[in-house]
Amino acid sequence: MGYAENEITPFLKARRAALDAAALGLPDGIARRRVRGLRREEVAQLAGVSVDYYTRIEQGRARAVSDAVVDAIAGALRLTSDEHTFLRNITLARRRPDAAADAAACDVGSGPRPRVRPQIRQLLDAMDDTVPALVYGPGTDLLAWNEIARRVWFDFDALPEAELNGARLIFLHPDAKALHLDWEREAEDAVASLRAHIGRRQDEPRAQRVICDLRGQSEEFRRLWEAHAVRERSQGTKRVLNPQVGELELTYEAFSLPNDPGQRLCTYTAPKGSETEKRLRALADRVGAGAF
Template identity: 40%
Template sequence: MSDPHRDLGEFLRRARASRDPERAGLLPDGRIRRVPGLRREEVALLAGVSTDYYTRLEQGRHIVPSTQVIEVLTTALDLDDAGETYLRTLISVVGSFATRPRPVVQRVRPALHRLLNSFAGQAALILGRRTDILASNPLARALFADFDALPAKHRNYARWMLLDEHAHDLFRDWEEQARNAVEALRLDSAATPNDPGTQQLIGELSLSSPEFRQWWSGHRVHQRTHGTKRLNHPVVGTLDVQFETLTFPGDDHQVLYLYSTEPGTASHEALTLLANWTTPHTLDQT
């Protein structure tokens, strides 16, 4: 079971180590820096808290920072939006960490399945907690993988990226995409540190993937709402697809990913060909 106090301390240490003293506005004091980034007392100074208080945070002591402290730490450590979200989530969990939750079955409403299938020219996925792949339309299964054919416990985006050889071959920038998936899982897992499914997934990936062990220990977080996937597809060849994400009001644990291509490009022609290939055709009987 994950300990949110320990996770919070580790994240603060990593963030402090990546902070450049000069960019933080600190003047040289003549002392030799034996570790990268800022010293604890420097973070405390920038945040306006005592060194002892900040040290206890990094040591994983059972204290819950106030909203004001979260804000000054975010500024002192120069956290991006994903980093701030992760920090706030960890601290929120620290304040309420108690019992092991009952497993929650993730389901996609029938209307959302129909919505996915209405995107004839766009690949579409719905991801849930811990990057579980909850639903996909035919074009997404043709573009990436037939997720419906996988065993239920294997329908997870991070797991697929790291352990499936097809994913290694499909993405021209596999290392970047796989690292992003690990960092997205790290961000998501902060909200449910004692979730059995999340812990089982992390354990499996830790045993099976050296890349996962390396990136997970880096404690970096990632939240990308749009971007590009660079693929080398076995049927239609090289193409670049752009993605956008949408969350559903009232259920922010489910995220819709839409993949499209720029009209007039070779990538658009390739995706159109793949879409035509996946669309069922009926014979004219007249």
């Protein structure tokens, strides 16, 4: 049993607690509202299902929940597209959470790391001058990189294979907070992405292994994990404080590799003529000159 099978109860509780009843036009009633967010009865009313049925869904006791009901609950809870997908996936697991499930998920082996095709490695090398690029696999495993990416972030070649993982580097590497100028946002995105990943692929052993390890080793990861955020980032910006050339503001794009399930190519660029582009070129020149 994986983590996704135990997620429905805390996820739905967190999402209804995050809503403002007054903003949705729901009254407090005669008695003062005693819970934060929406009550189960209110979610059931908004979703058009019975209170008993919604309660069974939230407690993980309902089997074969239809797509229509999932959609109705997603609408009632104002879920984002990523959260809606996550709810549908974990509902399909249709297993009641129990005390042994969490431990069982942590007993799973990590499994083999996927291989990156030679053609993708050639693509990484072709971008090497000023376009840092990485390939991520299941559970944010870092599978491949080009030389300038290694100079922007960490010396990946020198790290043990077990540490070559995006989430592990953010939460456990001693230089992560100095390197990532928006560390808290990076950390939130990493956790939300991991949760989205296990929603899609509930039996993915590498993702489960990473989650287990980080829950045991990082208090900050545990805090963010308990927030039950679900979000998949495919584009955005990152600010990095590189010890050689200073601050870099990079725009990233993530591309799923259709012939390599679970793998994503991430590229990082800067506008032509920008200070970041100049610093990337300076970094590339240092690499070419063997200045490291």
